[in-house]
Amino acid sequence: MTIAGGDPTPSVTEATLGDIATHGIWRGAGLDISPSVLAVAGALLAALQGTAPAGALPEELRELVEGVRQRAGASIQQVPVTEDLSLSAFLIKQNTPERRPVVIVPAGWNPYGWLPFMVGYLTLAARGYHVLAYTPRGMGQPGKFYSSDGFIDVAGPNDWADGSRVIDHAQAEFAPSKVGFMGLSYGSGISQLVAAHDEGERVAAVAALSTWGNLATSLYDNGTRHSEAVELLIRFTGAEEGKEAEKFDEETWRILQSFRAGEDMDEVVKWGTRRSPETHVGRTNARGIPTFYSNTWHESLFPVGEAIATFEQLTVPKHLNLWIGDHGAPEGLGITGFPGGVPFVGSLTPALEAYAWLDHHLLGEANGVPDWPVVNSQVMFTYETAPVIGGGRRITKAARREPLGSWAGATTGVEAWYLSGTNGNGDGTLSDKPAAGWSRDFVAGHLTTATAMDGVMETGQKEWFGSPKAYDPAGFDRTRLLVWSTEELAGGRRIRGAATLRLAVRVEEGNAATLVAYLFDVAPDGTARIITHEPRTVEGLTAGTDSIVGWSLQPAAYDLADGHRLTLVVNSSDKLYAFTGTKDSTTTITSLTGEEAVLELPLG
Numbered sequence: 001m002t003i004a005g006g007d008p009t010p011s012v013t014e015a016t017l018g019d020i021a022t023h024g025i026w027r028g029a030g031l032d033i034s035p036s037v038l039a040v041a042g043a044l045l046a047a048l049q050g051t052a053p054a055g056a057l058p059e060e061l062r063e064l065v066e067g068v069r070q071r072a073g074a075s076i077q078q079v080p081v082t083e084d085l086s087l088s089a090f091l092i093k094q095n096t097p098e099r100r101p102v103v104i105v106p107a108g109w110n111p112y113g114w115l116p117f118m119v120g121y122l123t124l125a126a127r128g129y130h131v132l133a134y135t136p137r138g139m140g141q142p143g144k145f146y147s148s149d150g151f152i153d154v155a156g157p158n159d160w161a162d163g164s165r166v167i168d169h170a171q172a173e174f175a176p177s178k179v180g181f182m183g184l185s186y187g188s189g190i191s192q193l194v195a196a197h198d199e200g201e202r203v204a205a206v207a208a209l210s211t212w213g214n215l216a217t218s219l220y221d222n223g224t225r226h227s228e229a230v231e232l233l234i235r236f237t238g239a240e241e242g243k244e245a246e247k248f249d250e251e252t253w254r255i256l257q258s259f260r261a262g263e264d265m266d267e268v269v270k271w272g273t274r275r276s277p278e279t280h281v282g283r284t285n286a287r288g289i290p291t292f293y294s295n296t297w298h299e300s301l302f303p304v305g306e307a308i309a310t311f312e313q314l315t316v317p318k319h320l321n322l323w324i325g326d327h328g329a330p331e332g333l334g335i336t337g338f339p340g341g342v343p344f345v346g347s348l349t350p351a352l353e354a355y356a357w358l359d360h361h362l363l364g365e366a367n368g369v370p371d372w373p374v375v376n377s378q379v380m381f382t383y384e385t386a387p388v389i390g391g392g393r394r395i396t397k398a399a400r401r402e403p404l405g406s407w408a409g410a411t412t413g414v415e416a417w418y419l420s421g422t423n424g425n426g427d428g429t430l431s432d433k434p435a436a437g438w439s440r441d442f443v444a445g446h447l448t449t450a451t452a453m454d455g456v457m458e459t460g461q462k463e464w465f466g467s468p469k470a471y472d473p474a475g476f477d478r479t480r481l482l483v484w485s486t487e488e489l490a491g492g493r494r495i496r497g498a499a500t501l502r503l504a505v506r507v508e509e510g511n512a513a514t515l516v517a518y519l520f521d522v523a524p525d526g527t528a529r530i531i532t533h534e535p536r537t538v539e540g541l542t543a544g545t546d547s548i549v550g551w552s553l554q555p556a557a558y559d560l561a562d563g564h565r566l567t568l569v570v571n572s573s574d575k576l577y578a579f580t581g582t583k584d585s586t587t588t589i590t591s592l593t594g595e596e597a598v599l600e601l602p603l604g
Helices: 014-023 035-049 059-071 115-126 157-174 186-197 215-219 227-235 250-261 265-274 277-287 304-313 329-336 349-363 458-464
Strands: 072-082 085-094 102-106 130-134 179-184 203-209 291-296 318-323 375-378 384-387 393-397 401-404 413-419 428-431 439-443 482-485 493-497 500-507 512-522 528-539 547-552 556-560 565-571 586-590 598-603
Touching: 014 035, 014 329, 035 059, 035 115, 035 329, 059 072, 059 115, 072 157, 085 115, 085 157, 102 115, 102 157, 102 186, 115 130, 115 179, 115 329, 115 349, 130 157, 157 179, 157 186, 179 186, 179 349, 186 203, 186 277, 203 349, 215 227, 215 265, 215 304, 227 250, 250 265, 277 304, 291 304, 291 329, 291 349, 304 318, 318 329, 318 349, 329 349, 329 458, 413 565, 500 512, 512 556, 528 547, 528 556
Parallel strands: 102 130, 102 179, 179 203, 203 291, 291 318, 318 375, 428 482
Antiparallel strands: 072 085, 085 130, 375 401, 384 393, 413 428, 413 598, 439 586, 482 565, 493 556, 493 598, 500 547, 500 586, 500 598, 512 528, 512 565
């Protein structure tokens, strides 16, 4: 038994679904998709095609397939977008004379194109939608049925035009009553951009999951290149090893090489800005396109701050969900697995709310969506967990969510914590009194155990499933970083918003420095969890001269418990970012009179 292209049909059992439910959709550090996700997708496709019996599937999946087959037909097609270029697409067409809406799903950035999220397509079909999922140009693997022609445009004008051609195809195939877009990651950005630029203004609603608002600042912000994210994206295109350049058009590959080298960054920013929904938010607002956003607090590819900033500019019907974890982890189970292996109450909510958004705006369902808060913010690590056999934790009670009229409303006050010096002897303190005239130094250019995450998406996926990374501040190498802490805080703190940091920096050699600031919650037993972080790179420094530097950390919603301490760490290197400066030289942090070093903590 085979699926399209002659690939053998994978075996799927309850254990397969349990693997997705327990470990999520990613494997290891990076964008590698779980083999279990691919097995479920392949088995569902074979059952829909009739090349494998649906009866071999676990009960929930079998019922889903049989229900869809009774009401709809499925096909794989090529959608022509230019005279010599076509995109691979998967279609589900409702068998009814009644006009129904279509949901178009551009695939995320992965070498398997539209294939991995078959559960999502079937779920949409079961809710009464026509479905057209497609692989954006250039994505996929040579010769595979889910792969598309052309070169990767990274959500550029070619992808916008392709999206409109896909809408043309959907109209010819389905004659839909309305057109909606839903996408995860890469597909979420394309969804927004197609909706904003389609000349026929045909997109009636968008659901953008694990999305970005500004691609430029996702990749390069505060003068710092987010190098690991770009390297992962380049590697995970479906290209043969060493032939990644063949996947991109000439201009895009040139831009990516400039980024790698840290050269012509103005051109890189211009390139990314054009591909940013934030740049085109005026078009979205003018068209009144209802827009659903979701993002995660410890997002490694599209940091949450830029997504929030774009969302706040939307004046259309809108909703933003903010979740614990990292890219794709919250929405993943609802579009790749199924309830048989649900790990905790609420784990399907991220996907179910996206479907509900579409149901209201495309199907006209009176499902309470207009009464939703504009923002629903999940407070980090407020879930309750219990240990499981074999290690790790299982969530027994979902984390608390806070409704807001806007994200700006989350912050109701600011508390100033001034950095002290110890002249090199021990850690500094955070206090309510300004302190000037001190200096502390460390050796620059080395990774430390004070790091944002162990692996892109891997660490944050564990957070989503109830096992946030534990840090050991006592073990931080003080020669390569600096630490400041409060006393134990009576009553704790409700941290809501983006903390800001101001300090003075002096380099011993060269004219540049990268600083990475982290905020930790340190428990009475000395263990810590990360709240937020953000890098800042400054160039044009004069060796031996103090320069004031200020920046904002990523937004957060975090409850610091009674008796815990707030700890600030500053180092110069994190695996997520490019280091700029002179390795093994001395970086000195100081506090100048009148502009004392201070951490401003947002409270709500």
